[in-house]
Amino acid sequence: xxxxxxxxxxxxxxxxxxxxxxxxxxxxxxxxxxxxxxxxxxxxxxxxxxxxxxxxxxxxxxxxxxxxxxxxxxxxxxxxxxxxx
Amino acid sequence: xxxxxxxxxxxxxxxxxxxxxxxxxxxxxxxxxxxxxxxxxxxxxxxxxxxxxxxxxxxxxxxxxxxxxxxxxxxxxxxxxxxxxxxxxxxxxxxxxxxxxxxxxxxxxxxxxxxxxxxxxxxxxxxxxxxxxxxxxxxxxxxxxxxxxxxxxxxxxxxxxxxxxxxxxxxxxxxxxxxxxxx
Numbered sequence: 294x295x296x297x298x299x300x301x302x303x304x305x306x307x308x309x310x311x312x313x314x315x316x317x318x319x320x321x322x323x324x325x326x327x328x329x330x331x332x333x334x335x336x337x338x339x340x341x342x343x344x345x346x347x348x349x350x351x352x353x354x355x356x357x358x359x360x361x362x363x364x365x366x367x368x369x370x371x372x373x374x375x376x377x378x
Numbered sequence: 379x380x381x382x383x384x385x386x387x388x389x390x391x392x393x394x395x396x397x398x399x400x401x402x403x404x405x406x407x408x409x410x411x412x413x414x415x416x417x418x419x420x421x422x423x424x425x426x427x428x429x430x431x432x433x434x435x436x437x438x439x440x441x442x443x444x445x446x447x448x449x450x451x452x453x454x455x456x457x458x459x460x461x462x463x464x465x466x467x468x469x470x471x472x473x474x475x476x477x478x479x480x481x482x483x484x485x486x487x488x489x490x491x492x493x494x495x496x497x498x499x500x501x502x503x504x505x506x507x508x509x510x511x512x513x514x515x516x517x518x519x520x521x522x523x524x525x526x527x528x529x530x531x532x533x534x535x536x537x538x539x540x541x542x543x544x545x546x547x548x549x550x551x552x553x554x555x556x557x558x559x560x561x
Contacts, residue, residue: 309521312536317553319560328486330443334560335491336553342536354526355494357487358557364499365554371501371520378505378518 310342313349336361380420383428386466388416393474396433401440401485432471435463439475440482449475493527 316339322331340352356364382388392412399407413425420428435456444452453468463471488495501522522536 310536312522315550317550319553319556322487322490325490327441328490329441331487331490332443333487334557336557338496340536352524352526353494354496354524355491356496358560360496361557362554364496365550367499367501368550371503371522374503375518375520378503 310344310350312340313343314341315339316341334358380417380424382417382420383424384464386464386470389432389467389470390474391416392429392432393436393471393478396429396436397478397482400433400437401482401489403485403489431461431463435471436475439471440486443483444475446476495528496524496526497528498525499523 318337319334320337321334324331335358336356338354338356341349342352343349395407395412395416398404409426409429410422412429413420413422417425435453439449439452442448449472453463453472456462457465457468499522501520503518503520505518524536
């Protein structure tokens with residue numbers, strides 16, 4: 294009961310999705326149809342999110358190593374701030 | 379073949395133009411633009427196969443990510459071919475690859491992400507809040523907005539409501555440690 298009233302009052306929940314899970318893998322791109330020799334590592338992420346109706350969707354994306362390192366730094370910053378709020 | 383095409387004076391400019399089009403995806407670099415800017419004395423009929431030849435060479439070098447030994451061997455072979463390149467042209471191409479290699483490789487990496495690369499990330503932390511209808515105080519939440527792909531598809535804002543989701547950070551930390559081995 295409290296859950297649903299909390300959702301009704303939470304204006305954000307209509308436009309945002311709840312993060313349920315964060316799956317990742319570290320891959321190595323070797324070759325592609327447009328480039329014979331790629332040879333670079335990358336991080337592939339699959340976010341499982343639930344919208345306000347509860348429907349679960351997957352959102353996937355990739356990051357190069359420098360992009361992931363920046364991403365991680367931001368995540369850590371968010372965690373640190375949430376602790377103090 | 380037109381004398382200008384055997385020279386190497388404008389070749390550097392031509393390779394830059396080719397890189398803009400083939401790797402960096404800048405629009406509007408047509409063969410006519412390159413011809414009129416760099417080889418105005420040459421007819422389009424003669425220019426076209428020359429351009430294709432240089433494009434092919436540049437693409438082969440980039441695709442194989444040639445190191446300097448492979449590059450020298452490859453370019454030497456091109457100078458010995460019928461309808462190949464001159465040794466001055468080989469020198470220009472070699473110099474071009476050495477200075478643009480990193481940037482071209484980076485473009486190729488980005489291109490191979492297709493539409494799934496993370497382009498940008500913005501976030502906000504909302505503090506504790508209360509509403510007059512609900513005595514319940516909302517716990518702090520983090521809202522993240524991700525821009526994914528070339529078309530700039532915005533992933534609708536993602537909220538981390540429960541702090542325990544951020545325990546995933548420990549798992550991500552493991553990934554971070556692993557990744558540093560690939561630097």
